[in-house]
Amino acid sequence: MDYDVLVVGAGLAGMRAALAAQQAGADVAILSKVHPLRSHSNAAQGGINAALTDRGDDWQEHGYETVKGSDYLGDQDAIEILAEEAGSEIITLEHMGVIFSRNEEGYLGTRRFGGQQRARTFFVSDFTGQALLHVMFEQIVKSGVRVLDEWFVTSLVTHEGICTGVTALEMRTGEIHTVGARSVILATGGLGRVFEPSTNGLVCTGDGMSLVYRAGVPLMDMEMVQYHPTTLKGNGLLISEAARGEGAHLLNADGERFMQKYAPNMLELASRDVVSRAEQTEINEGRGIDGCVLLDCRHLGRDFILEKLHQIHEEGMTYANVDLTKEPIPIRPGMHYQMGGLKTDVDGRCWDKLGGDWGGVQGLFAAGEAACVSLHGGNRLGANSLLDTVVFGRRSGVAAAAFAKDAAASGIPLPGDAVQSQEEERINALLARNGTGDRVAGMRLEMGEAMNEHLAVFRNEEGMQTAFEKIKELQQRYGSVSVKNSGKIYNTSLIFALELGFMLDCAESIVSGAIQRKESRGAHTRTDFPDRNDDEWLKHILVYYQDDGEPRTSTLPVVITRWEPQIRVY
């Protein structure tokens, strides 16, 4: 089978891209390792940012706040596009049927969110991600775009440096399929499972990042890993920033609203890296309770909480035995989002179209959390990720459809039987392997704990080198890991083993970038290099896969259009 545009990943970015590609006249299919409604876009809670100029807002203000939020590592040409196109994209979503909350006059309502002075976050109670995802799926059903769910992509196929499709494992039958495509959009999301704990679902294993990295596209800014300020201890589940947006306070063990000391202007709504550092400092200096600080919503009132923050109230009751209307909930910084990812241009292309420095592979596109344009630089503002997925999902879809049209006329052969048998052999060899007894789950936990210990809010050379050694050791052991289940039908054991391989690639590039960047910027804070150093480090770090194991690195300048880097204070 073959298509003009193949989208891998059926979250918000993937489905938005597929719709746009179809509307542009392409024959599109979506492959996803889970049913679209199980995608992690679901878990976003707080809202989606947009500056509606006809309501007196200013997209340039949103743009500036995003740039500042990124600690000046974000590429301003891309950020301008994000901010400018946001308004029309919100209306598109509303027309699709999203049940956005309304103000008293019946127009779209907003709430405040981190890093922004004005309230420009549109929302559906506190389950905005789920509300958007389900409506996007409704549109996919309406459009008739083909969705192959529970198909797990195992490799990318290229011909003379140009992407020509993928091989995928159909989980239901265990069969390997070769799917040809003139362009492939990777919208495979983040890599939370590289860390333990994380707010992310079990499917967030960096598949697309690793697959495309191995095909020759660089990973950029991987060291920029966001630790969200309000996550639960133990399972690491997210408590939305919306709580703070609606007025909740952060308190230490002394009952102090400690953000006064760290961000006197924005307080709890400073950008996420600032808040996480503040919390971690309080905890490290002995003013925490059991490794946590407190999020207090009581003063918002019971009725308000049950209406505007219903889901997190449920979450508190179920997962922390806390009634938010009556007591504060213990939270702490937890791994949440990857600002870095596959380098793309502003249309989602994973290759340097201008024939410049960074190379890449033609025909490959990326959008959403898997991509790094870069929109979020060193730190992402809350409610900008949902926006990223739809604006750049759409753009990638359009660009991929156009590329596919030209590629079809090129005569480049799509993958044939040789590719198919080669992949079958590889997978069968993995299944047949008589291993050392290393459990995949055990190895993943070792990786996750090492990453959470040494690549968290505060980092230093020694810790990161320890993590690096650990990752190298795990990569060695991975070569002989065994899959303790050789069946064909719904073999999740095999899936987990393949995912571990992807995760190790991601972990390596994260540690590699972190060790290299000898400064503190955004989410990357080093106690041995505590200051931001624009003279030497106002640039992106790119990591390229090499067959012999040691990744090659290089750098790329940050695109600056309107906003000169300044000292960042909240």
Place this chain on the structure above:
Amino acid sequence: MKTSLKVKRYNPEDDDKGTYFEEFTVDMEEYNTVLDALIAVREYEDESLAVRCSCRGSICGSCGIRVNGSGALACKTKILSVAPNEETITVEPMGNMPVLRDLVTDMTPFWDKLRGVEPWLQVDGPEPESEYVASADAMTHLNGVMSCIMCGVCVSDCTSLEVFDQFLGPAALAKAYRFVADPRDAADLSRLGALNEPGGIWDCTRCMACVQVCPKGVAPMDRIMKLRDAAIEAGFDNTPGARHAEVFTEIIKQDGHLDETMLTLGTIGMFNIGRMMSLVPIAFRALVHGKLPLMYPFTHVSQGVTQIRKIFDHVEAKK
């Protein structure tokens, strides 16, 4: 704490073996859920255990299963709530769906039924430049039904689906309600017309199972009842279900109590001779066993009927 699970297994590649139960014991914490226990089994005891899961936080809808015989979301079910004294927890795949492997069901029939209600916004006329204006209350009201995560647990336990698999089912019908109740959707009439057909809103037995097991408080049955109201109001009053509702109400108003014979006749239609004749054998058997209710003119009117009629007048005046 020691947690024992009795898990229903099935491996399609070992079809001769069929389904069988396997017991596992794992060491869990007090705050853990049944999903945590299943993952522990998968990681430490048997890697081949197939179970869908992702978010661990009741939002992705992957981990619908049956716990001790009832539909449940594994990640929302605390171990202590179902096994306070270290009882063995029985874990099976969801009901009313074919089983692919172990706890993984084939949800194709579920998705097909969802598609059957045309689950996308259908508007009328040109789109406004900006957003559709809609009241805050109308949108807030939709939050409840929009909270559905499509986990399938309601469908798993639906007693109507057990015996009649053309029934659209609680999830698809709740989704249909989401559109009928959305002020921007202009397809109410055609939606309600379709939902009025066999397999639609009138085939719910009102057993409340879906309301009971839904992990997100969607209350599908309540939505189905609202759709019935909407259908009758829209003029779709010529179905046994609609007639049943009307006749029931009328009889209570007239007699102050339920005359079951008149209810039956009124529901099937006074001129539906064929259907009436088919009920004669049942009526005869009832008569023989002394269970045939009296019918007009042998029935009486209740003593307090004037009070009852006053209640009706009061409620009707409020409308």
